[in-house]
Amino acid sequence: MEQLGTSPKVLHALAQDIKQYGRALGFSQIGITGVDLRSAEAPLLAWLAAGHHGNMDYMQRHGLKRARPAELLPGTLRVITARMDYLPRAAPENWREGEWRRLAQPEAATVSVYARGRDYHKVLRRRLQQLADHIAAQVDPGVVRVFTDSAPVLEVELAARAGLGWRGKHTLLLQRDSGSMFFLGEIFVGLPLPVDAPTSAHCGTCRKCIDICPTQAIIKPGELDARRCISYLTIEHGGPIPLELRPLIGNRIYGCDDCQLICPWNRHARRSPLPDFDVRQGLDQALLLDLWRWNKAEFEQHTEGSAIRRIGFERWRRNLAVALGNGLRQTRDAAWRAAVIQALGEALVQASPLLQEHLRWALTQAESNPAE
Structure with missing residues (x-):
């Protein structure tokens, strides 16, 4: 095994080998960048100071470590970023149109596309670790550590610097040939590998993602107020969902894809070759009432x-209650409304205070749309 101090020729060959092996593991693209993210520090601090991170306290707690990989893992010289497409293998050609139709059906439950298959943390971590082990088997990497949303890492910033794409106006990474329907993961290493050149942005004057956001959470190009984001509200936020935002959530019960569905670049979104991201439990066709009937064990x-x-189960039910309330306000299907009102009313008795409040709100939505 070669030690640190490896020649540039060997490091170049190793970088190419890392990319080739990464593709064999199912990654769509691998890029390498340095650790100097000083230009990202001021925007990060301003975003935190404005409170746009909501109650994701870990972002405030870690502070500038997010922009300083060598402080997060001392000895880090390079960051290897891997991109993995997640659109299910069976997604139809017109998958975006199908998603828009689903969002317009009050009785349907909409789960973000990325969450319909296997937990991506597990898929990425296992394969990233295989890639890290592959590197360590050839050369002493000094330090090496795999990250998949497991530490304060500015992954979009790192990926953009590594040439994997550019930060779109919705804050997600965009790639000309793949859109944004992919996951990112990182390997920190203590090797002075050759770095890749960043790519240019290609959003132009388009602002479709900003205009389509149901809650107007994208406050300006490249800046998101998480406190208004439906993905944040249905996943990260554990308390009551703000009253003024509940009607805007529609039938979205876990995450939101609107800014990605509207993005022209996602006409190029690629299907994953991995079965891990195939739809489970029929979540692409699930109905709100069917999911509501699950008990905790189910x-x-x-x-x-x-x-x-x-x-967790309580937050899941909270989200469903909001979606069902929105359905009561939007549809006049008498049989469906009666079933929903009965189901929500029966749940009131044993519900937690948090859930009770959302149940009562949901039931009041029927009053604004009386059945004919």
Whole structure:
């Protein structure tokens, strides 16, 4: 095994080998960048100072470590960023149109596309670790550590600097040939590998993602107020959902894809070759009332191996209650409304205070749309 101090020729060959092996593991693209993110520090501090991180306290707690990889893991010289497409293998050609139709159906439950298959943390971490082990088997990497949303890492910033794409106006990474329907993961290493050149941005004057956001959470190009984001509200936020935002959530019960669905670049979104991201539990066709009928044990069973499980049963029911309330306000289907009102009313008795409040709100929505 070669030690640190490896020649530039060997490091160049190793970088190419890392990219080739990464593709064999199912990654769509691998890029390498340095650790100097000083230009990202001021925007990060301003975003935190404005409170746009909501109650994600870990972002404030870690502060500038997010922009300083060498402080997060001393000895880090390079960051290897891997991109993995997640659109299900069976997604139809017109998958975006299908998603828009679903959002317009009050009785349907909409789960973000990325969360319909296996928990991506597990898929990425296992394969990133295989890639890290592959590197360590050839050369002493000094330090090496895998990250998949497991530490304060500015992953979009790192990926953009590594040439994997550019930061879109919705804050997600965009790639000309793949859109934004992919996951990112990182490997920190203590090797002076050759770095890749960043790519230029290609959003132009387009602002479709900003205009389509149901809650107007994208306050300006490249800046998101998480406190208004439906993904944040349905996943990260554990308390009551603000009253003024509940009607805007529609039938979205876990995450929101609107800014990605409207993005012209996602006409190029690629299907994953991995079965891990195939739809589980029929979540692309699920109905709100069917999901509401799950008890806690069934929730645990049906979300085993899924990212959804992390929000817990109470938050899951809170989200469903809001979606059902929106359905009561939007549809005049008498039989469906009666079933929803009965189901929500029966749940009131044993519900927690948090859930009770959302149930009562949901039931009041029927009053603004009396059945004919």
